[in-house]
Amino acid sequence: MKYADTTETIPLVFVLSTGSDPFGAFQKFATEMGMRERVHSISLGQGQGPVAEKMINAAKPKGDWIFLQNCHLAASWMLSLEVIVAYLATETGTPAQGFRLFLSSMPTPKFPVSVLQNSVKVTNEPPKGLKANVKRALIEMEEDFFENHVLGQDWRTMLFGICMFHAIIQERKKFGPLGWNITYEFNNSDRECAMMNLQMFCEDGHMPWDALEYITSLITYGGRVTDMWDQRCLTTILKLFFSPPTLEEGYTYSESGTYYCPRSDKLEDYREYIDSLPSVENPEVFGMHENANIAFETKETVTLIQTIVDVQPRATGGGGGDTPDQIVWRICDQTRARIAKKINKSNINPALMVPDDMGQLHSLTTVLIHETDRFNTLLSLLHYSLNELQKAIKGVVVMSEAFEEVFTAFMNNRVPNMWHKKGYNSLKTLGSWIFDLTLRIDFMEKWLVEGLQPSSWVSGLFFPQGLLTGSLQSYARRYRVPIDALMFDFYPLPMFLSQEDVYKQNTRKKSTVEEQNVYLFLERPEDGINIHGLFIDAGRWDMRANLLVDPFPGQMNPPLPVVWFRPVLALPKPDPRYEAPLYKTSERAGVLSTTGHSTNFVLPVLLPSDQTQSFWIIRGTALLTQITD
Template identity: 45%
Template sequence: FGLAFFHATIQERRKFGPLGWNIRYEFNNSDIECSMMTLHMFLEEQETISFEALSYVIGEINYGGRVTDDLDRRCLLSILRQYIQPEALHDTYRFSSSGKYYAPEEGALEDVRTYIKGLPMAEGPEVFGMHDNANMAFQINEAKVLLERVLNMQPRVGGGEGGKTPDEVVYELAQNIFENLPAVLNPEEAGEATFATNDEGMMTSLAVVLSQEMVRFIRLQKRLKSSLVELQKAIKGFVVMSGELETMYQSLLNNQVPVMWSSVGYPCLKPLASWINDFHARVDFFRRWMEHAEMPCYWLPGFFFPQGFLTGVLQTFARKYAIPIDTLNFGFDVLKEERAEEILAAPEDGVYVDGLFVDGGRWNAEGHHLDESEPGVMQSAMPIVHFLPEQKPLEDLFRPKRQDEYQTPLYKTSVRAGILSTTGQSTNFVLCVLLPIRANTTPDFWVQQGLALLCMLDT
């Protein structure tokens, strides 16, 4: 019964989107049938049941064979541990905190059917180990899909008498965006120490990261300028409205970021108006870094490739202390300061990072630990975090040594899923941030809550 309940749980968990699974997996009847056969074999052929071996075969092979994301595999094994354990054989064991869900006592088949029919028709998030806010996430996702479909069905016609035509709306918007674009980043305007080289002719690791990020932003800035000029010409009839310009026209009309921009841009789920503001903030951040050579606090969400920046931080530490970089990992310390403006000087080692958000939970500043979300609050801001390189082994994602800390995954966007890279990680995944958790909870509790850190919100 527990195995069947597990199968139903991981299936229904998909409706919560990224809070449930990073990737939507198609678990099917063959998985449960194969696992039932495995369970039967263990019961018939083994004198004593090895729950660890049973969990490995079911979680890592039967179901885990479909799971391509390591963080999803961690979640799968965490859920399975609820059902494949010695305590699950006791009649008093419950599958959820409410006590409504449990394996009925051994008896007649009709009694089991009666119990199942008596279960709530609409199961709450608690049966999945999730916060009540997860229902909000599900409803918001459904509403977004509906509104997007309605928006795509809107005809391209003018409004009532005196209203602007779509051509006028898009032309004015394109003109406004173009006129307010920030100046293109120019390496020649950098401070004297920004790209300074040492005796061997090498720039600092962070200077290399800055130069690479500037190249990406310059390319994006040029794309914005050229496409906006071409679109305005096409609307006026001076050039042919190509397929790309037509798609861009429709995106601007619907307050969406054109594919022509996002194809050379950074991962972002914001609507067009918020995207433009975010773009200005990113360019401003890199302009200040370029002028001052070093920042007291770094805005991690502003990077095209935050993984490259963090590697640069490790390399800086490795060169300073002559330590092999492959022996270094990050330690983390959450500060009391909440805004970058409160940081007056950079740390001696490592970097201060701001701009992160907690998704599916919150940071309890008083207790200095992760905590459950407030009712109705899906995301909350994270204080400044000190990323400090340390010479220590990386924590095992699946078997953490410490039960008072949670390896919190950090993602670029709330979708969490990305393209599977050669490292076996999603390109949306940055790294795991080790954070203290509330007393009397375990890492498995937070894994099932779907708690993660984000570089940006969707609004």
């Protein structure tokens, strides 16, 4: 960014939209322009708006430069910023010659459009691809800093490892939830800070690995990470690129041996090695299965198709076919005919309402009642909205904004936001969602009338944790132990069970020929609960070996067999099983709770495997209560 500071036509405002390090680039620019000593900067956030406004007012008569960082974090102050920028263009608000206002922000709809229209826009994003990312890091690195150090080759290997680690964690974002639950904006300043820490700790030639790994994973980079499972992944990845084993000769960063640290005294040799790497990296360098690329490409395709669908006009041409009104009307009729109006709580099995010796209802009965109430609230809204939408289409009532959104959602095969707000977590399209709701209602009615079945469909509940906590509470009351001392142990059973098969059995007409029960040998356990309907993301269950193994190529979300969740007071230590987080949907991110977990998170499930914990952590392996479609 260069300009001649001699003309009055120079814009006063510069907006940096960036995914990289805006302040570092700005400092270099200010130094080149001889303004380094006249720069005032502040990082915006809660309560920083008035401070920034005072800083601008003080700098205007002096002709100083102001740099406001992270404008996207001060959404409530953006209106005030819009007024300030508009005032700069007036005769009374014109500042002294040389005054410039620099703003940095991530892309956000909250940023004032008028400010963008009256400013110079600069976009600076990290280079795409592992090769380009590491190449830029090595180009920006000074030769003396890289080549001359008391540690020699170990020093160069550690610096190269930090560059590779930085590129890996940035590129993992393209894999969506398989890479990170939450998308973090790691930038060049994180990498530079990690290198400065390395230089400070290794000045005397000693390498305190415990301190270096802790500071790099939990402070320098971990300071941005808010999800505890992402933090676990970050720490595990760091050990592959920045730990004592990486200094050994012959160490490679990937199984193929394509990625490694060259052993040379000259920085130029490292740059040449990076130039020789493939432009498109294989998922194996990220420690991921080849299916990760399928997930990435599917996500890109769905986004493109959905964008095309969203911009299509609602009105149809003069050709044949149904009009949008007719299509939506038919969807309303079909949905109302298929979905029950309510779950009748009066049909509850009297045995479920018998209190225990302490006069309390069984814990799982309480869960059943709460879940039934939630479903009835959703069903009431669903039928009300369908009825009102048909009235609006007919012209009996005015089409409100809320029902316009329902109409558009139906046309695009999406579940309306109105239903989502009262419903359960789901990423399914409209047709799949309606069928899924049918299965859930059948599951609830069967539980209500006949009691808990040999295996429970935990995916069919609004709040899956309620069923699991109810099971623990039942055990605690029975054996007189404190519930906070209990936890689950997990026993996968040699049987796959689909809720769709259970639904078919429940709705099948009775015949004189005895048909096989879908539950086969399953019986409701005396302690704990059997769970079915879970899926594996980035893994597969080998029924013969009774182990978690890699999925087959193209197999995205294979089912997990029925699992017995058994309450215990303690688990064996050390436990070699993989601790797999269980999420409600494949979009693992949710509202972050104070525990460091996403609200989409249910609980960790321990699964036996012949691989190390780190193998599955880096693969992003997790369990899901439901798949997208």
